Amino acid sequence: MTRRVIVALGLLFLFSGAMTGGISNPAGPADIKVIKERVLKSLMVPYDNSSEVERLIATISDDGMWPDIDYEDVSNEGFQHTRHLENMVLLARAYRVKPSHFYKSRKLKNTIELALRHWVDNDYICGNWWNNEIGTPTQLVNLMLITGDDLSKDLVEKAQPIIGRAHIDAPGARPGGDRIKIAGIQAKNMLFTGDGDTFEKVIEVIENEIKYVEWIGREYGYTYRLHEGGFSNRSAGGRGIQYGNSFHHRTDGVNNTLSYGLSYADSFIEWAVYTADTGYAFSEDKIARLVDYYLDGICKMAAFGKYPDPGAKNREVSRRGSLRPLSARNTEDLLKTTRYRAEELQEIANIRAHEGIKPTLSHATFFWNTEHFAYQRPEWYASVRMYSTRTYNMEVGYNSEGLLNHHRGDGTNHISRTGKEYDDIFPVFDYQKVPGTTIMQKESLPPPGEIQKLGLTDFVGAVTDGTYGAVAFDFKSPHDPLVARKSWFFFDDEYVCLGAGISCRQPLPVATTLNQCLLKGDVTLSSGNRQSVIAKGEKEYENVDWIFHDGIGYVFPGISKVSLKNNSAIGSWWDINKQTSTPKSQVSMEVFKLWLDHGRRPSDATYAYIVVPATSLEEMRQNNSSRNIDVLVNTPYIQAVRHTGNNICQAVFYKGGEINIGDNLTLSSDNPGIVMVKMKNGAITHISVSDPNRELTRFNLFVSARIEGSGNNWQAIWNAADGGSHISIELPQGNCAGESMTVSF
Missing domain, CATH: 1.50.10.100 (Chondroitin AC/alginate lyase)
Known part of the structure; x- marks a missing residue:
C-alpha cells in the first residue's frame, strides 16, 4: 500500500x-x-588526503586489522573499533568519489573488502549498546551506500544482520532522542x-x-x-x-x-x-x-x-x-x-x-518542565540551571564521563558576552566553585556513582513575560547538609543575585561563586572608589565596590569581602573522562575565579551582588547599575528588587507576605510565588506571576492602588476600606503548570 x-x-x-x-x-x-x-x-564527500589513504592501505594486516587499534577492549570506555569503521568509510569515499587518485582502484577495493571481512567475521560487540545499535550500523550502512554495489556479495550479505540491529523495534529505539536516529539508519x-x-x-x-x-x-x-x-x-x-x-x-x-x-x-x-x-x-x-x-x-x-x-x-x-x-x-x-x-x-x-x-x-525563557532559565540580550546571554522534586540534578556519569559534575545543577549561572568564556575549561575547573552556586567546600567530591540526586524542594521556578524575568531556587543540597534561598532578577543591562538563609550543619566553609571562566586580560578592582589592576594570584580582598574582567562587571552594593583567583590552573581531561582515548597529560590554563566565602558552618548568611555584562571600565566607574538597583528585601521569606530605570519590580515570596515597592505602593501576596510588576508614570501596567510549587489554580495579590476590571484569566476589585485592590489571576494548569501568566491593565 x-x-x-x-x-x-x-x-x-x-x-x-x-x-x-x-x-x-x-x-x-x-x-x-x-x-x-x-x-x-x-x-559522497571528496577526501583529498591521499597520504592517509596510502597509509591505511600500507598498514592493514593480512587479516584486515590496523596496528594502531586495540581490538581486544570492547568496554564502554574503550572500543577503538570505531576507528576501523571510520577507516572503511574514508577508503570508500576515496574509491568512489571523483576526483580521486584512488577512484575505482582495485588495490583500494581489496583493502576495503579485507577490512570488512575482518569485521563481519568477528562482529565486535561493545559494552555500550549505543555502538551496537547506532554507531556500528551507521558506519556500515554508509559504507554500503557508497560502495556496496562494488563489494563481494557474500560480504554485503554478512554485513546485513549487523546493520539490521538498527531497527524501529530494537531495544535502544525508545521514544525520544535515539528512536529517530535508529529509524534513520534503518531507512x-x-x-x-x-x-x-x-x-x-x-x-x-x-x-x-x-x-x-x-x-x-x-x-x-x-x-x-x-x-x-x-x-x-x-x-x-x-x-x-x-x-x-x-x-x-x-x-x-x-x-x-x-x-x-x-x-x-x-x-x-x-x-x-x-x-x-x-x-x-x-x-x-x-x-x-x-x-x-x-x-x-x-x-x-x-x-x-x-x-x-x-x-x-x-x-x-x-x-x-x-x-x-x-x-x-x-x-x-x-x-x-x-x-x-x-x-x-x-x-x-x-x-x-x-x-x-x-x-x-531579546528573550527571557523559562523551561518549566526542565527547571532551566535562559536570558538573551543583543550583547550578552545568561542562564540559570536548577532542579526540584520533579527532576534530578544532573545526568549520570555514563561511560565514565563527567565524573565531577555533582554540583553543576545547583543554581548554576553562566554568563556569556562572546560565547567563548568557558571553552574547554573543564579539565582545570574547580567543581566546587561552579558559577552561581552555593556549595559546602569539601576535601573531595563524592564518588561518581553519587552524582545524580533527586531534588528536595518544590519551590523552584521563574516568572517571565518573555522579555524580563526573575528566578527562584529554594535550594536544599542533596549532597550536603546545606540550605539557601537563591534568586536572580534580570533586566536589560544587568541582573541582581540574592542569597539568604544560607546555613550549613557541617563545620566546613561554604562559598558562593560569582564566576569561573577563562582569564582574558587584566582584572580591575575598585575599593573606596579607587581602582587598580590586581596582580596575578589568589587572594581575599575587603571593602570591594566592584570588579571588572573581560567586559563583565561584578558590583557589590554593600561592604563586601571577596576572594579572587586570576592565574593558572592545572588539571587533566583524564580526571573527568576515563575513556581510553582520553589524554592523561596535565593541562594548564589561565583562569578567572571570583567567589564569596561565607565562613565555616554559616547560619542565615546572605549575599547580594549585581552582574553587569557587556560593559566597560568607564561605565563601571560611573556605577550606573548600582544607582538603578534597589534591593528591597533579602530574607529567607521574601527576596525583591526594583529597577528604577526600567520601572520594574520583581519579588519572590517563599511564603505569603507584603513589601513596599516604592512611591507608597505596597504589594502583598496571599500565597508563595514569584511576581513581576511593571509600572509607568507611577501606575501599574502589567503584572506577571508564576507558581514554582505547581499547586495553585489562582494567584491572589493585593496592591495599594486602584485597579478595577477583569479579563479572560484575571479579576481586580477595588476595596476602599482596605485602601487597595484585590487581584486574582488564573494560572496555567496541567502540562503548562509552572509557566508564567501576564495580565495588562
Whole structure:
C-alpha cells in the first residue's frame, strides 16, 4: 500500500517557496530513487588526503586489522573499533568519489573488502549498546551506500544482520532522542536493499516522533519512579519534546536539549530534506512543530543562538570541543523545507555562518518542565540551571564521563558576552566553585556513582513575560547538609543575585561563586572608589565596590569581602573522562575565579551582588547599575528588587507576605510565588506571576492602588476600606503548570 497523500484538509499550510510546496503526491519507485540520490550526494564527500589513504592501505594486516587499534577492549570506555569503521568509510569515499587518485582502484577495493571481512567475521560487540545499535550500523550502512554495489556479495550479505540491529523495534529505539536516529539508519538500509514497504513504515515513525510529551514528574509523589525507564519501555514516559520546548532523553527530567535533543532535531531535519517534494514528504504541521522546538528550545539555550550554554550541557563537558559553535547547516536545511518562521531561521543561520552578527531578539525563557532559565540580550546571554522534586540534578556519569559534575545543577549561572568564556575549561575547573552556586567546600567530591540526586524542594521556578524575568531556587543540597534561598532578577543591562538563609550543619566553609571562566586580560578592582589592576594570584580582598574582567562587571552594593583567583590552573581531561582515548597529560590554563566565602558552618548568611555584562571600565566607574538597583528585601521569606530605570519590580515570596515597592505602593501576596510588576508614570501596567510549587489554580495579590476590571484569566476589585485592590489571576494548569501568566491593565 502506498503512502497516504498528505493533504490535511484545513490543516496543511501552503508555504510558497518551500521545497515541499505544501502538497505531496502518492509515493512510488521514482520517489525512492530521488531520495536515494539525495542520501548518496550527502555521503559522497571528496577526501583529498591521499597520504592517509596510502597509509591505511600500507598498514592493514593480512587479516584486515590496523596496528594502531586495540581490538581486544570492547568496554564502554574503550572500543577503538570505531576507528576501523571510520577507516572503511574514508577508503570508500576515496574509491568512489571523483576526483580521486584512488577512484575505482582495485588495490583500494581489496583493502576495503579485507577490512570488512575482518569485521563481519568477528562482529565486535561493545559494552555500550549505543555502538551496537547506532554507531556500528551507521558506519556500515554508509559504507554500503557508497560502495556496496562494488563489494563481494557474500560480504554485503554478512554485513546485513549487523546493520539490521538498527531497527524501529530494537531495544535502544525508545521514544525520544535515539528512536529517530535508529529509524534513520534503518531507512538508509532500506534504500540500499530496495525494501520500499519497510522504508515507508520507518519514515512514518520518524515523522510521528515530532510531538510534545507529558512530563511524568510534575505530579506530587515522584510518579515517574513508577514508570519503567529502561530499554524495554516502549511508551514515551516523559521522553521527548517537553511542553515549553526543552527535551528529556530519559525519565529523570534532566535537560538533554543540547545533546540528545540536538541530534533528535538533526535527524528529523535530515529526513525532511531527503523526502521533500516526494510522496514521503513530512506534513507541514510536523515541520512547524520541529521549527518551534528548534527556535524556542535549542536556539534559546545557546548564547546568541550560536554558542551552546554550558549550563545546558551534562557529561559532554568532559569531551574536548563540546562548546564549539553550532553549525548553520541544519538551520539552512530547515529553510529548504518550509517558510514557517523563515525570518527567524534565517537570522540564526546568518549568526552561525558569520562572525560578529548579534541577535535582534531579546528573550527571557523559562523551561518549566526542565527547571532551566535562559536570558538573551543583543550583547550578552545568561542562564540559570536548577532542579526540584520533579527532576534530578544532573545526568549520570555514563561511560565514565563527567565524573565531577555533582554540583553543576545547583543554581548554576553562566554568563556569556562572546560565547567563548568557558571553552574547554573543564579539565582545570574547580567543581566546587561552579558559577552561581552555593556549595559546602569539601576535601573531595563524592564518588561518581553519587552524582545524580533527586531534588528536595518544590519551590523552584521563574516568572517571565518573555522579555524580563526573575528566578527562584529554594535550594536544599542533596549532597550536603546545606540550605539557601537563591534568586536572580534580570533586566536589560544587568541582573541582581540574592542569597539568604544560607546555613550549613557541617563545620566546613561554604562559598558562593560569582564566576569561573577563562582569564582574558587584566582584572580591575575598585575599593573606596579607587581602582587598580590586581596582580596575578589568589587572594581575599575587603571593602570591594566592584570588579571588572573581560567586559563583565561584578558590583557589590554593600561592604563586601571577596576572594579572587586570576592565574593558572592545572588539571587533566583524564580526571573527568576515563575513556581510553582520553589524554592523561596535565593541562594548564589561565583562569578567572571570583567567589564569596561565607565562613565555616554559616547560619542565615546572605549575599547580594549585581552582574553587569557587556560593559566597560568607564561605565563601571560611573556605577550606573548600582544607582538603578534597589534591593528591597533579602530574607529567607521574601527576596525583591526594583529597577528604577526600567520601572520594574520583581519579588519572590517563599511564603505569603507584603513589601513596599516604592512611591507608597505596597504589594502583598496571599500565597508563595514569584511576581513581576511593571509600572509607568507611577501606575501599574502589567503584572506577571508564576507558581514554582505547581499547586495553585489562582494567584491572589493585593496592591495599594486602584485597579478595577477583569479579563479572560484575571479579576481586580477595588476595596476602599482596605485602601487597595484585590487581584486574582488564573494560572496555567496541567502540562503548562509552572509557566508564567501576564495580565495588562
